[in-house]
Amino acid sequence: EAGVAQSPRYKIIEKRQSVAFWCNPISGHATLYWYQQILGQGPKLLIQFQNNGVVDDSQLPKDRFSAERLKGVDSTLKIQPAKLEDSAVYLCASSLGGSETGELFFGEGSRLTVL
């Protein structure tokens, strides 16, 4: 079974530029998450989708971050304009549903460096 796919793996941009990350979850997984992990910290949830609807985006900085999950499968996370503090690994994860199992399957992550 294929895992969660993410691209690009690495991205370096200047501040105020824009960037987009793509995620393809495990087939059949209804729930998709985007987490931000800053070096030395635990992952922080940015947005959670159930199928193509948003369940939680309370910690998404909406003035610069946006995310969509068209057709309830792939998802894209965009940052525009980027700030220095956005340097982090952006982890996409998926799970079968909004269940209590807590078993999230993570992709390899997209490492963003903002100069």
Place this chain on the structure above:
Amino acid sequence: QKEVEQNSGPLSVPEGAIASLNCTYSDRGSQSFFWYRQYSGKSPELIMSIYSNGDKEDGRFTAQLNKASQYVSLLIRDSQPSDSATYLCAVNLSWGKLQFGAGTQVVVTP
């Protein structure tokens, strides 16, 4: 702000010894708790889940939960160099929304 607190470490453990990791959480309504392992440069992977007070054992890992004290722990018995990683405590706030701690780095020394 709901929080999950862990000692950052590093926790240095001799090979073959027991590693003991602790985690406290602030949300009294949380019902499910998890330990994820994250190797350097890799993504987190689930190693243990626990839902009821008491102990849960899986191989060399034992998770302990005390909801009254809002405390979760992880014991790693017979620690091996391959256990060297950061261990993330996670609390399910609602509908699969996990709140992660900052993680405890474990270093197993030969």
